[in-house]
Amino acid sequence: MKDSSYRENKNKKPEKEKTLIQELISTLLYIIVITSIFLCIRLYIIAPVSVEGASMEPTLQDGDHLILNKVSDVDRFDVIVFPAPEEDGKQFIKRVIGLPGDEITFQDQTLYINGETIEEDYVDLSKVSDSDLQSLNSDFNLSSLEGVEQVPEDSYFVLGDNRVNSKDSRSFGFISRNNVTGKTSLRIWPLDRLGFIDKSND
Known part of the structure; x- marks a missing residue:
């Protein structure tokens, strides 16, 4: 039973790391998309001026x-x-x-x-x-x-x-x-x- 439990815990660690990496990539892509949209709007549609x-x-x-x-x-x-x-x-x-x-x-x-x-x-x-x-x-x-x-x-x-x-x-x-x-x-x-x-x- 101990060996089986150890193997299960050992297998869960890479899955957690993979999930964390996926979240980081997803967040980074989200930031890139939002930034790109903002820059396009400012460049081609509206912009502040003083x-x-x-x-x-x-x-x-x-x-x-x-x-x-x-x-x-x-x-x-x-x-x-x-x-x-x-x-x-x-x-x-x-x-x-x-x-x-x-x-x-x-x-x-x-x-x-x-x-x-x-x-x-x-x-x-x-x-x-x-x-x-x-x-x-x-x-x-x-x-x-x-x-x-x-x-x-x-x-x-x-x-x-x-x-x-x-x-x-x-x-x-x-x-x-x-x-x-x-x-x-x-x-x-x-x-x-x-x-x-x-x-x-x-």
Whole structure:
């Protein structure tokens, strides 16, 4: 009886070791799968992004944290993220004003798209002096800026909501559709302003 009991206990040890190894492998595979899914989501679908600077005030504030959607189509007045022209490693956040084929004119502090007056509720320059408005937010059209009448195919014309403190298409020109990282409409931080970013002119 002793010999038989000894043989049974001896046979159980390798089985326990095998079960432990199987559990470790299973856990490792689970971690790999979850990590891969997370990386794919971040790379191809959504990702966090933070705001630096004041170019999108009052809509977005310095330090705001947003969720970037990488798969949705871009429409007029969407807020998009793209690599900063001529500034390696930096991202810009701006609002799409002109789509391919649009004619853009800004005159007497009023925006016109295809001849239609646009009420820009997202812009607040009430505290800016008249002299600064004239010098920092002066009249323009696409012809004076880029020598063309319309936004080119597969391109966007973008502006910051803070027109007197924004480096945008007025200085660096059109943004290629292929260079758009994604668009954002959801703020997740700070908590007291958690929610969707208002999009005017829908």
